[in-house]
Amino acid sequence: MSDDEESRAASVAAVRRVTYAGAAVNLLIAGVKFAGGLAFASQALLADAIHSLSDLITDAALVLGVKFWVSPADEDHPYGHGKIEAVVTGFIALMVAGVALEIGWKGLCALLQGGGSVPDAMAFFVALLSVVAKEALYRWTHAVAKRFNSPATEANAWHHRSDAISSIPVAIAVAVAHFFPSLKWLDAAGAILVGVFILRVAFEIAKPAFQALTDANCGAVAKEVERIACAVPGVRRVHKVRIRRYGGSMQSDLHVQVARDLTISQGHAIGHEVKAAILAADIGMADAVIHVEPEDARVILCLGSNIEPRADYLDRAQKALCALPSTHFVAASETEETEPVDVPPEFAAQKFLNRILVVETALSPKEFSDRMHQIEHDLGRVRSSVRNMPRTIDIDMIDYEGVVSDDPDLTLPHPRARERAFVMEPLRRLGISLNG
Numbered sequence: 001m002s003d004d005e006e007s008r009a010a011s012v013a014a015v016r017r018v019t020y021a022g023a024a025v026n027l028l029i030a031g032v033k034f035a036g037g038l039a040f041a042s043q044a045l046l047a048d049a050i051h052s053l054s055d056l057i058t059d060a061a062l063v064l065g066v067k068f069w070v071s072p073a074d075e076d077h078p079y080g081h082g083k084i085e086a087v088v089t090g091f092i093a094l095m096v097a098g099v100a101l102e103i104g105w106k107g108l109c110a111l112l113q114g115g116g117s118v119p120d121a122m123a124f125f126v127a128l129l130s131v132v133a134k135e136a137l138y139r140w141t142h143a144v145a146k147r148f149n150s151p152a153t154e155a156n157a158w159h160h161r162s163d164a165i166s167s168i169p170v171a172i173a174v175a176v177a178h179f180f181p182s183l184k185w186l187d188a189a190g191a192i193l194v195g196v197f198i199l200r201v202a203f204e205i206a207k208p209a210f211q212a213l214t215d216a217n218c219g220a221v222a223k224e225v226e227r228i229a230c231a232v233p234g235v236r237r238v239h240k241v242r243i244r245r246y247g248g249s250m251q252s253d254l255h256v257q258v259a260r261d262l263t264i265s266q267g268h269a270i271g272h273e274v275k276a277a278i279l280a281a282d283i284g285m286a287d288a289v290i291h292v293e294p295e296d297a298r299v300i301l302c303l304g305s306n307i308e309p310r311a312d313y314l315d316r317a318q319k320a321l322c323a324l325p326s327t328h329f330v331a332a333s334e335t336e337e338t339e340p341v342d343v344p345p346e347f348a349a350q351k352f353l354n355r356i357l358v359v360e361t362a363l364s365p366k367e368f369s370d371r372m373h374q375i376e377h378d379l380g381r382v383r384s385s386v387r388n389m390p391r392t393i394d395i396d397m398i399d400y401e402g403v404v405s406d407d408p409d410l411t412l413p414h415p416r417a418r419e420r421a422f423v424m425e426p427l428r429r430l431g432i433s434l435n436g
Helices: 003-039 043-069 083-112 122-148 151-179 185-213 219-230 264-280 310-322 365-378 421-430
Strands: 237-246 249-258 285-294 297-305 327-332 336-338 352-361 394-400 405-407 410-412
Touching (some): 003 043, 003 151, 083 151, 122 151, 185 237, 219 237, 219 264, 249 264, 297 310, 297 365, 310 352, 365 394, 394 410
Antiparallel strands (some): 237 249, 297 394, 336 352
């Protein structure tokens, strides 16, 4: 038997063992609570008995589900069966929520009818017994969940703890209602409080299951994956880091950039090192897909418009530039209004809105410039023989990774950029300096 098979077998055995024990305890406690609720006239204790019985259903789901979600990947499920655990966890959450609503409704009905009967003092000791037993069961189940990194088992552990904690207000309500009969309505109020508490537990259980089923990104883990990847020798930049939960583990997908002059084999080797580093880190990563790319060039652009709607033209130009092939957004400055410079007198009142945009691209300077001019054309830019006429959009390439070009159609870096406060000041605030 391989190490993976042994690990899966151990996980199944441990989860089933703690779940079977939990089912036995739940059945016993539910019986004691139910009998106590009837014998000692406690609405809150009867409600708590229903909560304990609901644990049996989630125990059954856990026992049946664990065998499937630990199964290895196969032809029909190349990514494995981890999402089955999220489904089971969601089912547990729905069961808990249903119990909460049932308990709350019955408590409300009893409260509206005058609060029910005065409970016997023995009901207090039954509730106290439940607190001790279910807290012990929670601690055992929680330890198994942490050992095998199982969200469904963790959800079941919290289901146990919700039963333990919900019995505390039950015990208090029973005691007060017994010794102060005029406050017998507290027994029904205690049942409502139990329902509200359990509903919150249901939400906390459902949230991670919903995130796993919808492939929600794990932001904090994504930052750690990016840090690990950037520390690998040969990695210049990392971007498009995506993380998703899959059962008790996570899967990552990221793009790493390497020097342009490396061979395919050298880049491939760096990709393997990045994957090995991510999987070796203690962050619960089961798999990592690495996309190796040549390093992009940083491009600094200045966007301007002095024809309304000016802000809309800036936004549309930025969106189009960031959507260019092999190009992605890095940073953008705040939009600022500036006086027109060196324009015909009749247009001197038409102020500009300007914005600095920084992107990274694999396009060459000429390719990027051609596409940049096409965007200007698409947004209605009309070029005239009269210099500095009003325009819907004006896109100036300020710098392309320090490239120097004397081409009349593309002069780099921009010859007047350092003289313009609406270029240099936003760059200073962004913490970006011009090359050269």
